[in-house]
Amino acid sequence: MSTSKQRIGIVGARGHTGAELIRLVAAHPALELAFVSSRELDGQRVADQVEGFVGELRYVSLDPAAVAAQGADVVVLALPNGKAAPYVEAIDKAKPETLIVDLSADYRFDERWYYGLPELTRERWRGEKRISNPGCYATAVQLSIAPLKDLLAAPPVSFGVSGYSGAGTTPSDRNDPEKLRDNLMPYSLTGHMHEKEASRHLGVPVEFMPHVAPHFRGLTVTTNLYLVRPIKREDVIARFHGAYEGEKLVRVLDEAPWVSQIAHQHHVEIGGFAVSADGKRVVVVATLDNLLKGAATQAMQNINRALGVDEYTAIPRP
Ligand SMILES: NC(=O)C1=CN([C@@H]2O[C@H](COP(=O)(O)OP(=O)(O)OC[C@H]3O[C@@H](n4cnc5c(N)ncnc54)[C@H](OP(=O)(O)O)[C@@H]3O)[C@@H](O)[C@H]2O)C=CC1
Ligand SMILES: CC(=O)N[C@@H](CCC(=O)OP(=O)(O)O)C(=O)O
Structure with a gap:
C-alpha cells in the first residue's frame, strides 16, 4: 500500500450502519472520506448528524454514475437489499479496480464475490476486490456452530433476538x-x-428463528446443537477456545453473555455451553452489536485486509 491515504466513499451514509462506518473511517490513519452519499441529507453537515464527527464534510446525493465518477479507491454500499447492482455496474465500467464492500445480502450467494467473515473465511480471500459483508445474525450463528460442525447429528436450531436498529430506517413494524x-x-x-446464508457458508443446514425486541442495538442468538456422540462441557469450551485462539474480536466466556453488555462493542461474545445430562445436546449463546461486528466493524476488518494494513486498524478492542 502507498503511504498516501486511500479515498473511501459511503453510499447509504444516512443509515445506521453508514453512520457507524463514518465514525470508524474518521479514526482511520490510512483512509480519508471522499464522499458520503444520502438523498435525504443532501447538503447537510455530517457533524450535525453523526455524534463525534468533526469537520465540514457534507452529505451529497449521488446516483450510480456520479458515485463511479468520484473515482474513490474504496466504495462501501450500505443500501437496503436489492439496490447495489447499478452502483456495482457503474463502478465496474468506470474504475473496476475499486474495492467494493457491500453490506447488503445482494452478493452473499455470488461465487465471484468474497464472503468476508474473517474469523471463518480469512484463508479463502484471493485478492478479490468485491467483498460481500455477512449478515448480522448470520455472523453470530456461524461463529456459534463452526467449532462443533463435525459433530452435528441434526441441523442446529438458532433462536435470535435483535435490537430494532437491525431493521434499518425504512419504517416498518420491526423498527416501530x-x-x-x-x-x-x-x-x-x-x-x-440468514438461515440460507449461514447454511450456505457453513456447509451444513441451519434452522433460524428471528425476533425483534424493544432495545435499539445488539443481538443475541441461542443455538441448540444435537451431537452424534456425547461430549463433556470442558471439551466443548476447549473447542471454542481452540477455534478462536488469537481472534481479537471473539471472546469465549464461561457464562452465557448478555446482550445488554454488547452494545457499542466491536467484538462477539460466545458462552453458555450448557450440556445435557446425556452429553449429546449443547446450547451455545452468542451476542454482538448488529451495527458493529454485525456490519460496520466487520466491513472495516475486510477493508483493512484488502488494503494490506493490520486487520484491526481503527477498530477499538474489547
Ligand atoms: N442494520 C443492521 O443491523 C445491519 C444492516 N445490514 C445491511 O446493511 C445495509 C444498510 O443497513 P442500514 O444501515 O440498517 O439501513 P438504513 O435503512 O438505516 O439505511 C439505508 C441507507 O440507504 C439509503 N437508501 C435507501 N433507499 C435507497 C435507494 N433506493 N437508493 C439509494 N439509497 C437508498 C438511505 O439514505 P437516503 O434515503 O437518504 O438516500 C440510507 O442511507 C442493508 O442492506 C442491511 O440489510 C447488515 C448487517 C446489519
Ligand atoms: C431486526 C431485523 O429486521 N434484522 C434484519 C437483519 C439485518 C441484517 O443483517 O440484514 P441483511 O441480511 O439484510 O444485510 C432482518 O432480519 O432482515
Whole structure:
C-alpha cells in the first residue's frame, strides 16, 4: 500500500450502519472520506448528524454514475437489499479496480464475490476486490456452530433476538418503538435470508428463528446443537477456545453473555455451553452489536485486509 491515504466513499451514509462506518473511517490513519452519499441529507453537515464527527464534510446525493465518477479507491454500499447492482455496474465500467464492500445480502450467494467473515473465511480471500459483508445474525450463528460442525447429528436450531436498529430506517413494524413496547416480535420463522446464508457458508443446514425486541442495538442468538456422540462441557469450551485462539474480536466466556453488555462493542461474545445430562445436546449463546461486528466493524476488518494494513486498524478492542 502507498503511504498516501486511500479515498473511501459511503453510499447509504444516512443509515445506521453508514453512520457507524463514518465514525470508524474518521479514526482511520490510512483512509480519508471522499464522499458520503444520502438523498435525504443532501447538503447537510455530517457533524450535525453523526455524534463525534468533526469537520465540514457534507452529505451529497449521488446516483450510480456520479458515485463511479468520484473515482474513490474504496466504495462501501450500505443500501437496503436489492439496490447495489447499478452502483456495482457503474463502478465496474468506470474504475473496476475499486474495492467494493457491500453490506447488503445482494452478493452473499455470488461465487465471484468474497464472503468476508474473517474469523471463518480469512484463508479463502484471493485478492478479490468485491467483498460481500455477512449478515448480522448470520455472523453470530456461524461463529456459534463452526467449532462443533463435525459433530452435528441434526441441523442446529438458532433462536435470535435483535435490537430494532437491525431493521434499518425504512419504517416498518420491526423498527416501530410503539409496536415493540413490552413486546417481542417474531418474523420470518422459516426461510429467513440468514438461515440460507449461514447454511450456505457453513456447509451444513441451519434452522433460524428471528425476533425483534424493544432495545435499539445488539443481538443475541441461542443455538441448540444435537451431537452424534456425547461430549463433556470442558471439551466443548476447549473447542471454542481452540477455534478462536488469537481472534481479537471473539471472546469465549464461561457464562452465557448478555446482550445488554454488547452494545457499542466491536467484538462477539460466545458462552453458555450448557450440556445435557446425556452429553449429546449443547446450547451455545452468542451476542454482538448488529451495527458493529454485525456490519460496520466487520466491513472495516475486510477493508483493512484488502488494503494490506493490520486487520484491526481503527477498530477499538474489547
Ligand atoms: N442494520 C443492521 O443491523 C445491519 C444492516 N445490514 C445491511 O446493511 C445495509 C444498510 O443497513 P442500514 O444501515 O440498517 O439501513 P438504513 O435503512 O438505516 O439505511 C439505508 C441507507 O440507504 C439509503 N437508501 C435507501 N433507499 C435507497 C435507494 N433506493 N437508493 C439509494 N439509497 C437508498 C438511505 O439514505 P437516503 O434515503 O437518504 O438516500 C440510507 O442511507 C442493508 O442492506 C442491511 O440489510 C447488515 C448487517 C446489519
Ligand atoms: C431486526 C431485523 O429486521 N434484522 C434484519 C437483519 C439485518 C441484517 O443483517 O440484514 P441483511 O441480511 O439484510 O444485510 C432482518 O432480519 O432482515
